[in-house]
Amino acid sequence: MKCIAIDDEPLALELLKTYISGYPELNLLQTFDDAFEGADYLKNNAIDLLFIDINMPDISGIELVTALDKKPLIIFTTAYKKFAHQGFELEAIDYLLKPITPERFQKAVSRATQQYHFQNLEKPVVWEPFIVRSEYKMIKIEPAQVEYIEAMQDYIKIFLKGVTHPVLTLMSLKIILEKLPQEGFSRVHRSFIVADSQVKSILNKKIRMITGKEIPISDSYLDFIDRWKSH
Template sequence: MKIRTLIVDDEPHAMEIIRKYATQIPEIEIVGTCGNAIEAFQTIQHNNIDLVFLDIKMPRLLGTDLVRSLKRPPMIIFTTAYQEYAIEGFDLNAIDYLLKPIPLKRFLQAIDKVMHFLDGDDKKQEVGESSNPQVTQTAHHFIYLRVDRRLVKVNTDDILWIESLKDYIKVTTKGKVFYTKQKISVMEKLLPMGEFLRIHRSFIIPLNKVEGYNPNHVLIAETKIPIGRNYKQICADKFDPRDGFSCPQEGAII
């Protein structure tokens, strides 16, 4: 299995480092390099590309804007020397983010994520077998949280609720709790549209995790999440069983 790979970077030295690392991986086939996002767009349109190492800060068009312009983007590993630019790619389902200068160990970790993605338990497929090699990736939506000076990738399907704590937010998932310095209003924009709802100035919840509803709170994982005064009508319209909402547990009005 060959992973057809494109390297996009306006810095020749950075591009050469990635090429040097990639030649040590038998599964990686470098099919081209591009010095800007416009050239990369044309290359992706006219070639079968499985993976792109994509710099974010480039002249004329950012790497993140390139991904947004693609209807069916390949697997993306962002590369950047600026951590603040990585934040812009939170909603783009990238496989990984590599911060320059890129150590070989970190590069190999990113490739390992690619391999795990391609060998996913649910939907295995050979690269190039489908006109959309990213089909399994787009089945999930991820956000990246800055935790202890590193980016942590979180599947939004694992989120139980998000709570604002002054300058921080607390993201509670099925298995872990993450604290990151972020405004809840910013986080709200990064979540997949139609799947989450803000029910309080300090709380956002995933709609598919709601087990019960009361005018004052919703129940998720046996935890009562309060409904703010200004959000009561929105929640009533969404969750009132008399208006078509059905909870997965019997006796859902709590």
Template sequence: MKVFKCLIADDEPIARQILENYCKDIPYLELISSCKNAFEVMEELQKHEIDILFLDINMPKLSGISLLKTLTNPPNVIITSAYSEYAIEGFELAVVDYLLKPFSIERFLQAVMKVKNKYSNTVVEIKKEKKTPTSIFVKSDKKIVKINFDSINYIEAYGNYVKIFSESMILTQQTLSDFLEKLPENFIRIHKSYAINLDELKSIEGNLVMISENEKLPIGKSYKKLLIDKIEQNIR
């Protein structure tokens, strides 16, 4: 669970105390500092990465609105004010919420949840955009070669090397076990020396798998059940 680092800015001690208590009551809020004026806020923002700023408007020397206008990369701002007339200007500055004093912890939580949901939606979008790899790069003969997963027919162990049988045979220095960990689930080990791409499997005859009419590979006794189970899962 993400913990949101918070900063309070209010010149009234009682108002700061209320906000501090509210922050303590919510487990995913971490209060970094409680400031009396805008200049203390600017100093804290230089020292810490803040997720949420609870910002009062009427503060000495520099108001909350004026402070907000000076910030080039502000955190999520929740305004806390006794004056409603600044609400439109606050939202024009892209604040998350505007809490009118006095406010309950329920109203405070509603504002915090807007930030929490905003973060959750961003994480979902990032996950959606993340594409599944379709290829791998390997070192071979002083070169780095890109191999598409769907072009690999099978892999053969060769000491501390593996032979990758694709459009051509590629030799790279790593064990079969290590190489298999980098491949998608449709690659399965069928023998201590062989692993195949299930998409290329034509048939099973006894203890042999047919990769093509001219390519037959042995199935190890301890690997056959795993192979059959994997095939049955794909049939379903």
């Protein structure tokens, strides 16, 4: 986590620097003994965690944090218990009372780390199903179930994972691409679209799917190889 510390007391800043240096998950970018300089830095730089004293001359830590458009995770530090309520109203991760002990600091960092990981969890991709007409029926297709799609003149065959027979529907590859999610599916040939996640290997311009099916890559779609390798 990228962090900075703001405190008008040099000794307090030095202690924070010492504590922070003991945590490899924390990357201390800057320290400031002037609140306005710290505020200017925050306006122009994105950080993950802010250690800030509350009781400072000219502007308090509470006022500084309140004025921020985009707030990082906050850990307030102060010598006064009376500010605790205001600190937690700003949804601070923790409130450290000076003098800060190593054990109390560790607890605060642990809370910040947990919150940081929670906020940065990859959100699962949710793909909307789409409808095709096949054999006089309307069939709902879940994109996550699609392995690959093959064109046959005016029709396409949609091969689904774990399903023996493909879904045959009157449609072009161009139209089905518009129904599929933009990320996760690639046209690799004038007759084939593949689900990127179902590609096991590529050799000599031939794709081998996880199921063993081999699909050619035409010269017009060779850029798929580089995109697939980079994921």
